[in-house]
Amino acid sequence: xxxxDEFRDAELGxxxxxxILNLVEPGRHYKVMxxxxxxxxxxxxxxxxxxxxxxxELVHGPGCPVxxxxxxxxxxxxxxxxxPGVIFTCFGDMMRVPGSNGSLLDAKAxxxxxxxxxxxxxxxxxxxxxxxxxxxxxxxxxxxxxxxTALTLKRAKAEGVPNFLCMCNHVTIVPPLRALLxxxxxxxxxxxxxxxxSTVVGARPFEFIPADYGKPVVISGFEPLDVLQSxxxxxxxxxxxxxxxxxxxxxxxxxxxxxxxxEIMAEVFxxxxxxxxxxxxxxxxxxxxLTEAYADLDAERRHSVPGVRVADPKACQCGEVLKGVIKPxxxxxxxxxxxxxxxxxxCMVSPEGACAAYYNYGRYAREREVV
Amino acid sequence: MSSCDHEAGCxxxxxxxxxxxxxRVDEARGLALCAVTSGEGSExxxxxxxxxxxxxxxxxxxxxxxxxxxxGP
Numbered sequence: 547x548x549x550x551d552e553f554r555d556a557e558l559g560x561x562x563x564x565x566i567l568n569l570v571e572p573g574r575h576y577k578v579m580x581x582x583x584x585x586x587x588x589x590x591x592x593x594x595x596x597x598x599x600x601x602x603e604l605v606h607g608p609g610c611p612v613x614x615x616x617x618x619x620x621x622x623x624x625x626x627x628x629x630p631g632v633i634f635t636c637f638g639d640m641m642r643v644p645g646s647n648g649s650l651l652d653a654k655a656x657x658x659x660x661x662x663x664x665x666x667x668x669x670x671x672x673x674x675x676x677x678x679x680x681x682x683x684x685x686x687x688x689x690x691x692x693x694x695t696a697l698t699l700k701r702a703k704a705e706g707v708p709n710f711l712c713m714c715n716h717v718t719i720v721p722p723l724r725a726l727l728x729x730x731x732x733x734x735x736x737x738x739x740x741x742x743x744s745t746v747v748g749a750r751p752f753e754f755i756p757a758d759y760g761k762p763v764v765i766s767g768f769e770p771l772d773v774l775q776s777x778x779x780x781x782x783x784x785x786x787x788x789x790x791x792x793x794x795x796x797x798x799x800x801x802x803x804x805x806x807x808x809e810i811m812a813e814v815f816x817x818x819x820x821x822x823x824x825x826x827x828x829x830x831x832x833x834x835x836l837t838e839a840y841a842d843l844d845a846e847r848r849h850s851v852p853g854v855r856v857a858d859p860k861a862c863q864c865g866e867v868l869k870g871v872i873k874p875x876x877x878x879x880x881x882x883x884x885x886x887x888x889x890x891x892x893c894m895v896s897p898e899g900a901c902a903a904y905y906n907y908g909r910y911a912r913e914r915e916v917v
Numbered sequence: 918m919s920s921c922d923h924e925a926g927c928x929x930x931x932x933x934x935x936x937x938x939x940x941r942v943d944e945a946r947g948l949a950l951c952a953v954t955s956g957e958g959s960e961x962x963x964x965x966x967x968x969x970x971x972x973x974x975x976x977x978x979x980x981x982x983x984x985x986x987x988x989g990p
Contacts, residue, residue, distance in 0.1 A: 637980075665981025667963060687980070690934065694982035697963055742934045745977060745985045797988045798977045804984060807966045 553769030562774045563597040569781040576602045580738040583610025590907040592770040605870035606900035611687045613892040613899045616822040620645035622851035627658040635669040636684035638662045639896045646856045666698035673710035682711045682845045690742045692716040693807040696814040711845040721832035736780035739765040741795045748803030756789040767795040825865025864891035874901040934979035
C-alpha cells in the first residue's frame with residue numbers, strides 16, 4: 547500500500563534496530579518520551595519496544611487529548627447535554643470518559659440527546675437540519691484538531707447558523723511539555739515529538755527543548771519504521787553530543803507548519819489564562835477559548851456551567867501514568883477494576899491512552915509472565 | 918472508516934490523522950470527497966487549509982479537515 551508498506555518493512559526494521567544497538571552505551575539507561583498517544587498506540591501495536599535494547603526505555607507522554615481532560619470538564623459537558631432541547635455532539639471516545647457521576651454515554655441512556663460525530667462539520671450539519679434546537683459541539687484535542695473546529699466556527703458564522711455552539715476544550719502541546727520538563731519527578735534524555743500536531747504548528751515551537759533544557763527532539767511519523775528511526779536519531783544526537791530539533795516526518799511536516807491553519811486559529815481562539823490537566827494540574831496558557839468575535843457561538847458564555855474541580859478517584863493513577871512516572875500496569879486497578887469496557891481512568895478509555903494500548907495489545911499478560 | 922476502534926486507532930479525537938486520496942472536488946464549497954489511501958472508506962473533507970486540490974492528490978486528514986499535502990516517502 548502506498549506510503550504504508552514502505553514504513554512497515556520488517557527487514558528494514560531489523561537493520562534500524564541493529565543500528566540502535568550499536569549507538570547505545572552499555573551501562574547507560576536512556577529514557578525517551580513519546581509525546582503523542584498516537585505514538586504510544588503504534589509502539590504497542592507493532593511491538594516497537596521489543597526491537598530496542600533493554601537500556602532504552604520509552605516513556606509515555608501527555609499527548610492523548612481524551613486522557614488529559616479533567617473530570618470537572620466532563621461534568622460541565624453533561625450539564626449542557628441535559629439542557630432541554632439541546633443536541634450534544636462529541637467524538638466517540640469522549641462519550642465514555644467518566645465524570646464524577648457518570649459519562650456522556652450514561653447521560654444519553656438517561657434521555658439526553660448525545661450524538662457521536664466524526665468531525666465538527668458533522669455537528670454543524672446537524673445544527674442546520676435542526677434549526678429549532680441548539681446543537682453544542684464538545685471540542686477537544688490538540689493543535690491537530692483545533693483547526694477543524696476553527697474552520698467549522700467560521701462556517702457557522704459565515705452561513706448564519708445561530709443554533710450551533712461550541713464548548714471549547716482544545717489544549718496546546720508546548721505548555722505541558724514545559725511543565726513536564728520542570729517536574730523533578732522525571733529525568734528524560736529526549737523526545738519523540740508530536741507528528742500530527744507539528745503538521746499545524748511546525749517544528750519550530752519545540753526549539754525551546756534543546757535550547758533551554760538540553761534535550762533532543764525528533765518530530766516523528768506514526769508508522770513503525772518512523773518511530774524506530776526517530777529513536778535512532780535521538781540516540782544519534784546523544785552519542786554525537788548534538789542537541790537540536792530534527793524532523794523525521796518531512797513527508798507531511800514543514801518546519802514552519804501550516805500558516806493558514808495558524809492564522810485561522812488565531813482569529814477564532816485565544817489562550818485561556820489557566821486550564822486544568824488531569825495529572826498535571828493547572829497549567830497557564832495551555833488551552834484555548836473562543837475570541838470575543840465568536841462569543842455568540844460559545845456554549846459556556848450562553849449557558850452557565852458549574853466549573854467545579856473534581857478530584858480523580860483515589861484508586862486511579864492516570865496522573866502518574868500521564869507524567870511517565872509509572873507504567874500502566876503498575877497502577878493498582880489496571881486490568882482488574884479498570885478495563886477498556888469499564889474504565890475508571892481516562893488512560894483506559896481512548897485507544898491511544900497508554901493503559902488501553904497496553905491492555906489491548908497483550909502487554910499486561912506479557913509483563914505478568916515475566917514477573 | 919471506523920473511529921474509536923483500538924485496531925485502527927481513533928481518527929478523530931486522538932493526535933492521529935489519516936492519509937487520503939482526493940476522488941472528487943467541490944470547488945464552490947471548498948470540499949473534496951476523499952478515499953482512505955491505505956484502507957477502506959471515504960469522507961467529505963474540508964480543503965481550505967491546503968489550497969486548491971485535484972483528484973489523485975494525497976492529503977493528511979484529521980477530523981474532516983485536510984491539514985497538509987503528503988509529499989511521499
